[in-house]
Amino acid sequence: MPADGKGVGARIAYYRSVTHPRMTQQQLADAACVALGTIRKIERGERGVTDATLEAIADALGVDPGRLRADRTPVHTRVHAALPALSAALATYDCPDEGPVRPLHELRAAVAEAARWRLAAAYTRIARELPNLLTELARAYQAAPGEERPELSGLLVMAYRSADAVAFKYGAHDLSARLIELMRWAVAETGDPLLSASVAYVRAETFFAARAHTAGLRVLEHALDAAPAPTTPARIAAKGALHMRAAVIAGRARDAAAAVTHLDEASALAERAAEDVYCGTAFGPDSVRTHEVSVAVSLGNEHVGRALEVAGEWQPPRDLPAERRSGFYIELARAQLWTGLTDDAFESLKAARRIAPQHTREHPWVREDAATLRRLKRADAEALTTFAEWCAAT
Known part of the structure; x- marks a missing residue:
């Protein structure tokens, strides 16, 4: 409206x-x-x-x-209000309501646009548009001749992934798990090993949500064994992305040896691939750099200094997806807070907010760190209070 x-x-x-x-x-x-x-x-x-x-x-x-809105309805309220419609679309994935179906080339374009919204952390757009798109794709899949079903299955995988970004970021973990199971169902018909690797990458979210990090690492290592040999840029990226995610989840499991091994493997593969988005996942030298910070923060203790070293010599370029760039500053803020750099931590949180406000606002670490900063710091108390209220920090 x-x-x-x-x-x-x-x-x-x-504003x-x-x-x-200066704008x-x-x-x-x-x-x-x-x-x-x-x-x-x-x-x-x-x-x-x-x-x-x-x-x-x-x-x-x-x-x-x-x-900016006249009614000042918070974004998170509007997103949560849209989640039941998303659940309803999933409930009828195999028996969708009758209705129109756009030509295949238009469906491709719509799915690609939703993927761009995900990378840009534009979650309100996804929440608003994806229920109808998922229903239309299910309708197209059910009516399609056999030879068209593999491509439509691939489009369903990518659309489910965009919807999952909203479910996972907004704490609807049961809905996220359902979306991931549907991704696993749909990818089986595509016959595409690279898309299967992408689904395995996303599946790790369920283990992060459950804090089952050791099990998640095992699942990712199985996916790495099944991934095709890294002989093309897309195959290199598929394997490299799995190593990046395995490094982070190994860090959460406090398995420093595995975290370093997987990060080294990702770095070696990144030297052979230009930074780009492959099968919906950003991979390349810059993405691996952001994961260096994430791994250091996940491991904690003496490893945190590595996050500060990376930030001291490198910053994510503007052409890196907004979700990934904001994530870098969220992770960096935590490292800075842990080492007593409270002013720097607040600047990093504000940088994350400028890059991707919706992603930043819904990140639990942002709420925790903003609340901690508010308790620790008296200078610039008004700005801290405003920020803490914005992200619902308690």
Whole structure:
């Protein structure tokens, strides 16, 4: 539903000119991928704003879209309200309601767009659009001739993965587990070993959620054994991504030897692959660098200093997916907090928020660390309080 233009436009102008004093209308338009004329009309209150445009502008400004809306409904409330529709779409995966089905090329484009939203941490868009897309894909799959089903199965896998990003990040772990089981069901018909490796990568979420890290490491190592030999860029990325995730879960299991081994394997493979998104997963030298920080924080104790060393010599480039970049700063903030660098930790949390506000707000570590900073620090108390209230830290 389009938002009222006048009040929203004034708030957009405020955040652009007051909280981002060097941001011009042109820069906002470029960052949000919106026409300059559209930004001008919105700020003057001459036109309404669709949810998609509002979310793009909010992402560019680094604020929660709820701060710009006239009704000020928080994003997390709207996402949680959409989860029942997502559950309903999954419940009828094998007997969807009758309805229209777009041509295959349009379904491909819709699934690819949802994947871009996931990488950009645009969770409200996913929550709003994916229930209908999943139902339409199920409808297409059920009606398709046999020769078209493998491709449609692959599209279902990718769409389930985008939906899972919302379920997992917003704490709906039972729903996330259901989505992952449907991914495993659908991938079997694709006959694509690289997509199977991608599903194994995502499946690790269930072990993170259950804190069953040793079991998760074992499952990932089985997936590594089954992955195809790394003879092409896509195959290199599939195996490298599994090693990255295995390194992190080994760190959570406090298995330092396994964590280092898997991280070294990922680094060696990254030297043979350009940074890119392969089968929905970012992999390459920069992605491995972000995982160095994650592994160091997972291992804790004497390993935390490695996270600070990485951050001292490298920062994630802007072309790395927003979800991954914000994750780097969230992990770094924890390392900085543990080593007494409270000012730096708060700056890292704010950087994560600017990059991907929805991802940052829903991350449990952000809430924990913001609450800790608020208790420890008296300087800049107002800014800390505002941040803590934004992410619901207690």
